[in-house]
Amino acid sequence: MNKLLLKLALTATVGSLLSSNPTFSQVLPPAEKAARVEITQGPALELAHDDLAIIRWTTNNPGGSDDHFGVVHYGTDPKNLSESANSQIRLNRAHPETIFRVRVSGLKPRTTYYYRVTSTESNGKSDGVESPVNQFSTPGSGERIVAFPKRD
């Protein structure tokens, strides 16, 4: 037998075994997009330090890409929400609801900020939901506010 042919055949045989993998099917296409996305809870301040706040809200599961982004548009003037922050979360396809949480950093202590929130798929496509303008205040230097989970 031609030794080269034998080697090539063995390579192909074992190689195909090694690359054949039924669990690849666990990599799923994006989930079906929800017909309508609504905020069911919040948005509200989850916690805040003097220079950082986390804003939290819940929607029905928006579907679409597994990676999603919560977006907070904010500013000290309710009519000029010129700053924005976004944070990535991962959808749980089997959960009926999705919690978005966004880190807003670079804030000033003892300052009131106004904000509204929205969310997007990983490619920036909007989920088509937007909150009314809300507000939060940062604590003083070295202080912190913990609003969730609530403490007795």
Add this chain to the structure above:
Amino acid sequence: MRTSVITTVSGTLAVVLGAYIFSHTASAQQTSPAAEPRLKQVVPPLYNPYPPGILPADLRPEIARVRREVQGIFLQALDQWRALPPPTVTGQPPTLQGTGYDEVRVLGKLMNYDENMSPFRNRACAFCHMPYAGFSGPIPSVNLTMVAYPGSEEFRAGKRTAQRYTYSPRFPVLDYHISDGLFVGGNFWDGRATGYLLQSADAEQSQHPPVDTQEHALPDTACIALRLSQSVYRPLFEQVWGPTSLAIKFPFNSEGICGTPGGAVVLGPSATPIPLTPADRTKANEAYNHWAQSISFFESSPEVSPFTSKVDFAIAGTPTQSPQELAGVTLFRGKGNCNSCHLDGQSTLLKPGQADTGTYAANARPLFTCFGYSNLGLPLNPRDAIFYQSTPDPFGFTANSFGFGYRDLGLGTFLRSGPGSAPNPNSAWTQFAPRMDGRQQVSTVRNVGMTPPQCPTTEAGQVDANGKPIPYFQKEFFHNGYIKSLKQLVHFYNTRDMFAYPVTSGHCPAGKTEKVDCWPMPEVSNNMDMTIGNLGLTDQEENLLVLAMQDLTDGYNPANPTVSTYPNINTFTGACMTGGSASTQGNEVLIPTPPLPPCAQGICDVAPLPSPNPIL
């Protein structure tokens, strides 16, 4: 030029390493396949750039202990090879009828436990990946302190924890999903083993450590072919991959080159310092691919990845989980939200009466990972050995010239072909680096809790039904080993943001306990995953989640639950640990992080720039 380099190598080796006695011929073609060449092992010159207390006190005896264990399993594999029936190649295409699976598996096992695959013949792949640790790091004191394992040139070391082999062959080839904006697949924490060439991320993973300067540290991939050609199991390799697969004419100085750790100044910048003919270089490359495929086959076999956890038996219709464990499973799918990334093949009953609408195709054998990448926001671990290797070793090699300016950007650095990673083979992906900075691979949860039988838990402070303390095996978790117990792991997911403080590790405010009610700031704050950080779990719920994770340990036997069936689980000959608490496990070795310089230009000032930049 080539000749002068080799001459320099030879001369320098004579000075630095002393006499290196060869009793084999220079040409591998003339080497007897029946016996190992009789080489005297060289003691590598010591490299110790570490301040006192960084290296664990028992490092040398523990290295010796693991090496003995590795050698024992190597001999076991030799016996398994010799017990195989005679091979029969038949059919079209030609196939090793009946024995093919076993031959490739045993060949991969032999390679995995072969210490000759390093310059000083002192490091096998298994040195950092032993069965009793779920094929992750086998030295408790290393897991507790320096994070990365010492390589063939002691004490060079890498920068991350040793990932578990288990189920790694089932990670797909790295791909970017345009529709999702996600990278999926690959091997390694940073995804640098893409699998693009061999179409197996796991196989390509096994090609990195042998030539990683801080691991096996062979200076040329052809050194693997050379050492294989000298090995006692060469006939098995040739049986599987062809009778001329190792027929390579190696120049006389090849052994001297392969006995010099990669990165040595005397070797020069070439990635192929062994001057082979083009035809022999091709053969050596093929042998290296076959090395990779054989090891990957071993790792995919039931000896490594058997799907024999308590969860697998439950899926197959033999439910044995306790009510507490099942409560943990419910939390895993529900309030804990673990299965958003650690896919369990099941749907989630979040609320009473809600229908299970799960449609995952891989329900039967879920892998408890999404194959994705996430930045969990772990604090910088100042004990990581990489930070201290900023001065040249005896071979003139410096692993990390950035010192504490080094930042682990994970997948982001790989996409930029950055330092400490590997060349990115797809330039179209580079643009995504800023969105991937800080992201590390989402590991499978399977075998995260595997330990040797005599130390049956990873958790400190556990007691049995009679109140007797249960000894534990110290592991390390996540890419930088900052977390030392599963309890801490869950607590981190649960409270990262709740107890966040703008300090580095070792500097929590007075009255606060690090890892309990104080989490230092993240090493990389860009792209932090906000799915986690404030889950609202109670202390008891955290404990239930630990139980759920421990149920994913292979080797469970419903007929005899106290005795593991996992192959070679009994090979640990070291000591268990006792005392303490899982919540504060390892806190006794916390050290204050020194003032951190900004992220080094060589990492963070590489286009496309991180966003935001500088990384805080």
